[in-house]
Amino acid sequence: MPEGRHVAIIGAGAVGVISAIEALREGHRVTLIDPGEPGGEQAASYGNAGWLSSHSVIPPSEPGVWKKVPGYLLDPLGPLAIRWSYLPKALPWLVKYLLSGWTEARVETTASALRDLLKDAPLLHKKLAEEAGVPELIERNGVMHVFTSRGNFDNDLGWRLRKKLGVEWLELNADEMRQREPDLHPRYTFGVVVEEAGRCRDPGAYVAALAAHAIASGAKHVRAKATGLKLNGDKLVAVLTETGEIACDAAVVAAGARSKQLTASVGDSLPLETERGYHVMIEKPEVGPRSSMMVSDAKMVVNWTDKGLRAAGTVEIAGLEAAPNWKRAEILRNHLLGMFPKLPKDIPASRIKTWFGHRPSMPDGRPCIGYARASRDIVYAFGHGHVGLVGSARTGRLVAQLLSGKQAEIPLAPFAPDRFL
Numbered sequence: 001m002p003e004g005r006h007v008a009i010i011g012a013g014a015v016g017v018i019s020a021i022e023a024l025r026e027g028h029r030v031t032l033i034d035p036g037e038p039g040g041e042q043a044a045s046y047g048n049a050g051w052l053s054s055h056s057v058i059p060p061s062e063p064g065v066w067k068k069v070p071g072y073l074l075d076p077l078g079p080l081a082i083r084w085s086y087l088p089k090a091l092p093w094l095v096k097y098l099l100s101g102w103t104e105a106r107v108e109t110t111a112s113a114l115r116d117l118l119k120d121a122p123l124l125h126k127k128l129a130e131e132a133g134v135p136e137l138i139e140r141n142g143v144m145h146v147f148t149s150r151g152n153f154d155n156d157l158g159w160r161l162r163k164k165l166g167v168e169w170l171e172l173n174a175d176e177m178r179q180r181e182p183d184l185h186p187r188y189t190f191g192v193v194v195e196e197a198g199r200c201r202d203p204g205a206y207v208a209a210l211a212a213h214a215i216a217s218g219a220k221h222v223r224a225k226a227t228g229l230k231l232n233g234d235k236l237v238a239v240l241t242e243t244g245e246i247a248c249d250a251a252v253v254a255a256g257a258r259s260k261q262l263t264a265s266v267g268d269s270l271p272l273e274t275e276r277g278y279h280v281m282i283e284k285p286e287v288g289p290r291s292s293m294m295v296s297d298a299k300m301v302v303n304w305t306d307k308g309l310r311a312a313g314t315v316e317i318a319g320l321e322a323a324p325n326w327k328r329a330e331i332l333r334n335h336l337l338g339m340f341p342k343l344p345k346d347i348p349a350s351r352i353k354t355w356f357g358h359r360p361s362m363p364d365g366r367p368c369i370g371y372a373r374a375s376r377d378i379v380y381a382f383g384h385g386h387v388g389l390v391g392s393a394r395t396g397r398l399v400a401q402l403l404s405g406k407q408a409e410i411p412l413a414p415f416a417p418d419r420f421l
Contacts, residue, residue: 004028007403008239008246010226010262011254012038014045014207014389015381018128018396019252020214026400030219031246032211033226033239039208044256046204047279047357048389049301049312051292052122053143053197055167056387057114058158059365060275060315061101069094077331079299083318090317093273096363096420108161110365113414115165117367117391122198124393129206132213137206137306140198144291146177146188152296153190169194183287183340188295199292202306203389222246226255228265229378236377240265252379252399253372257320257358259382263417266374271420272383274320274358279312280332281305283351287342298335308353311336320358329354361385362420369398369415379403380417 005028009016012034020030036042060080072082082090101107122140129138147153162169172180172191180191200206215221224241229251231237238245253262257274282288285308292303300313311332316325333352337343362368362383372378379402384391394410401408 005250005403006031006248007250007252008033008248009252009254010034010239011256011259011382012036012211012221013043013254013256014210014392015384015395016252016254017207017210017214018392019254019381019399020219021128021131021210021217022396022400023403024214024217024219026404028250028403030214031248032214032219032221033224033241033246034221035223035225037208038211039204039206041204041355042357043204043207044357044359045207045389047277047312047355048200048203049279050200050203050303050305050310050389051143051197051301052125052138052199052390053194054118054121054390055162055194055197056390057111057118057165058161059101059107059110060385061097061363061365062107062157063101063104065101066098069098076325077327079313080315081317081328083316083322086318086322089319090273093271093363094317096271100364104157107157108164109414111161111165113366114387116410117394117415118387121390121393122196125198125200128210128393132209134206134209137201137209138198139201142193142195142291143197143199144180144293145192145194145296146184146293147190147296148187150190153192159192167194168196180291181289183342184289185339185341193291199303200389201304205306226262229262231266231375234375236375250377250379250403252381252403254381256382256388257360259360259380263372263380266372266378268372268374268417268421270368270417271363273317273361273363275361275385276316276318277312277357277359278314278324278329278332279310279355280329280336281308281310281353281355282336282343282347283308283353285309285343287340289340295335295339298339300332300335302336302339309336324356326354329356359385359388366415367391367395368417369395370412370417371402373418373421
């Protein structure tokens with residue numbers, strides 16, 4: 001492939017801006033296309049829990065999940081909720097989702113692929129943060145998982161597969177938990193610390209700093225909404241936007257949950273869905289965890305950020321257009337207050353911030369990273385689900401390798417977009 005191509009990158013979230021940095025490193029000319037402010041509140045990256053968990057390799061669907069679907073439909077406030085009105089549209093995706101985790105072998109295939117993608121992610125992010133002049137935003141000091149009983153951990157398929165894939169951890173009994181986390185509710189009696197993992201202290205500020213670094217390194221930012229890709233035979237000639245065409249000879253689709261329309265414009269109908277996520281953040285909290293933690297019973301991550309104590313997690317399947325259900329954020333807040341009994345129950349509303357956004361998710365829990373069928377001038381990099389921020393560092397490198405026609409640094413077959421076509 002020719003050196004120094006003009007690459008249009010659609011999407012200035014974590015994947016898009018890191019792809020821009022890595023493409024510039026490869027000697028390409030880069031135009032970033034996004035109507036919004038990189039790292040702004042509209043972006044999925046902004047609302048991320050802030051975990052850089054290189055061990056987050058287990059897809060959401062596991063054997064037996066199908067038995068829980070009636071509950072998901074009946075409980076609009078559960079950890080995974082499906083809105084009845086959206087069910088007909090979501091059904092084909094849900095069927096693929098359930099089938100992808102039908103057997104332990106299928107889950108292991110995905111876990112193995114994701115381990116390749118996420119391994120060393122905290123280190124890769126640390127280097128990027130240093131380059132962008134914000135080294136303090138990335139910390140590589142481990143994360144903790146907390147459980148109400150040892151049995152909840154022992155019976156978990158995910159931890160069995162992590163061990164098989166070489167993930168190491170430190171186990172804590174109730175006393176060791178108390179020493180590390182004196183403010184945590186005593187119902188949590190067992191903990192696991194994954195020391196290789198890290199965290200981001202402000203995901204929005206981090207993505208904004210990476211975008212500024214890309215622009216300072218020569219990328220151009222065009223504020224426009226991309227609507228499609230224009231081919232002449234198998235050659236890409238332009239990205240179509242609401243304000244006109246942007247001529248280019250290569251493109252990267254990294255538009256998160258809004259990538260589906262773009263891939264369809266070149267004949268790739270991919271099963272991308274939005275897993276709608278919420279977070280709640282308490283500014284200037286009186287107490288909280290010393291470590292970033294995942295809480296097994298609430299299915300949420302709790303992380304200190306520079307803006308406050310953030311709790312994020314849970315999934316709602318209701319499409320891109322439905323209004324938020326803010327009761328879901330209230331539940332996160334109630335879980336947070338229940339986890340740390342010393343937090344005042346009457347925190348003023350002005351100190352509690354809520355957020356809602358769209359995770360881009362493929363049904364098998366693996367992103368799409370690879371060429372469009374119609375042209376090798378088009379690279380797809382979207383659908384990271386719950387591992388968008390952590391997975392963005394290596395994804396950006398892979399995108400640059402694909403743009404330059406180089407050998408990818410990890411096997412890309414598990415992420416091939418055509419696995420669904």
